[in-house]
Amino acid sequence: MSETDSNLARLEVAADWFEQRAVGVVDEVEFDRWLRDPRNMEAWLAICDSDATIEPLRIARKILKEMDGITQARTAANDDKAMRRGGPEKLKQVTKPGRGALNRRRLFVILTGAVTAGLVGTGALVANAKxxxxxxxxxxxxxxxxxxxxxxxxxxxxxxxxxxxxxxxxxxxxxxxxxxxxxxxxxxxxxxxxxxxxxxxxxxxxxxxxxxxxxxxxxxxxxxxxxxxxxxxxxxxxxxxxxxxxxxxxxxxASSELQKATLWRTGQLAFDGVTLAQAVEEYNRYLITKITIRDKSLGNIRLLATGPWSTDDPKEFLDTLAASFNVKVTRSASGEYVISKFL
Missing domain, CATH: 2.60.120.1440 (Jelly Rolls)
Incomplete structure (x- = not known):
């Protein structure tokens, strides 16, 4: 395979990755492995940097696919005629490629250029889309x-x-x-x-x-x-x-805010100098089963240097809260965690 053919092949693969990412079906491990090759990275950046590459590639592939279907249908028809007229020897003569046959990859290059120039196909360019x-x-x-x-x-x-x-x-x-x-x-x-x-x-x-x-x-x-x-x-x-x-x-x-800005990436939370109401609001971002404060005055409790807590399960946080303050934590009929005062 020539260097030009190799580069085109990489561009085609890069375009496929681009389309997969657009619909969220990418195998990230495989993509990272493919991207480690500097030549693949160059092809990927070329695809992403171009405002008019993806759609031409897509249309060119579609045209080639349609042409392949037409060619296969014609070949089948010619084969049938050849067999009727002259048997296997005639079939060989008919199916042998002519000297003017166009290399498929060269045709791909021509079609891509034609689409980019607006000569073939229509449609919105997606490389410039979000x-x-x-x-x-x-x-x-x-x-x-x-x-x-x-x-x-x-x-x-x-x-x-x-x-x-x-x-x-x-x-x-x-x-x-x-x-x-x-x-x-x-x-x-x-x-x-x-x-x-x-x-x-x-x-x-x-x-x-x-x-x-x-x-x-x-x-x-x-x-x-x-x-x-x-x-x-x-x-x-x-x-x-x-x-x-x-x-x-x-x-x-503040250092506590810097910590909070990095802890979530490890699945953790920490609270320092915030009210219970603020802590619950933050925790609920991560929870399908929410935490509620029944007695609103409890929301003013100030938490100092607490955590880290798991974002997946608030049980340890709530147990510590109940042990440290005059509160109790129960579960509602719908499963919510309810913080209230001891009577």
């Missing part, structure tokens, strides 16, 4: 972005991204996610309404959306914030930027 990953309550998922960066997506969250030739963009629609940017060839822009957070270096970032507010905590590395009027502000390791409709704030993050 892709997404979503989790349910209590679920966490990891995924590799087209440039090799990693996304760790927390419970009940949705992240979208678009990696084109000019820029790489990420949107956090809801929930929380950690972004590990490594060996990035261009900045990753985290989009928010009216704002843009641009990760300029390799690093780790925690993204969280609460209502209209989007916060980005810099765990390692640096970032820059570009405001709606073009003003640029620097954000460094240990800082958080909070963006919402009312404005933008940059502030250093």
């Amino acid at each position: 892709q997404s990953i979503e989790t349910g309550v209590g679920e966490r998922r990891q995924i590799a972005l087209p440039d090799g960066s990693k996304l760790d997506v927390n419970t009940d969250s949705k992240v979208l991204w678009r990696f084109g030739a000019a820029k790489h963009e990420v949107w956090l629609e809801r929930g929380e996610a950690a972004l590990v940017a490594s060996k990035v060839k261009r900045p990753i822009t985290v989009k928010a309404e009216g704002w843009a957070v641009i990760a300029l270096t390799e690093g780790q970032y925690n993204l969280r959306r609460q209502g209209d507010a989007l916060s980005v905590t810099v765990l390692h590395g640096d970032a820059e914030v570009t405001t709606a009027v073009g003003k640029v502000k620097s954000v460094h390791m240990g800082d958080a930027v909070v963006m919402e409709n009312a404005g933008l704030q940059i502030h250093p993050v």
Whole structure:
């Protein structure tokens, strides 16, 4: 196989991976193994960076498939005629390829170029469309972005991204996610309404959306914030930027908050300096069977340096709560955990 044929084959495989990721049916282990080959990584980035590659590849494959079907039907018809007219010897003459026969892979190249130029086929280009990953309550998922960066997506969250030739963009629609940017060839822009957070270096970032507010905590590395009027502000390791409709704030993050921003990736929670109501609200993000506070005054209890607790099962947290304060924990008929006062 020539180098050109080999490169085209890799592009076809990369296009298949792209389509699989678009519908969420990727074998991540196999994909990572395939991506370790630098030549495959180059093909993958070429597919992801192109605004007009995926659809031409898809249409070209479809056309070739249809042509294969037509060719097979014609071959079968010719074989039948040859057998009737001259037997096996005549069949050999008919089925022998002509000198003008076109190599299938060369035809693929021609068709792809024709589609890209708008000469064959129609349809929306999907390389410039957003892709997404979503989790349910209590679920966490990891995924590799087209440039090799990693996304760790927390419970009940949705992240979208678009990696084109000019820029790489990420949107956090809801929930929380950690972004590990490594060996990035261009900045990753985290989009928010009216704002843009641009990760300029390799690093780790925690993204969280609460209502209209989007916060980005810099765990390692640096970032820059570009405001709606073009003003640029620097954000460094240990800082958080909070963006919402009312404005933008940059502030250093307490060690307990930094811990919270990393613990969830190991399936744990910790609380320090928050009220019981705030702790329960946070815990319920991970639980299908929720925790409720029957006596609202209990919500003002302040928790100091508690945890870590498992996000999967609140039993140890609730047992410790009952032993430390004048409260009891029961289960309702629907299975909810109910925190109330001792009478």
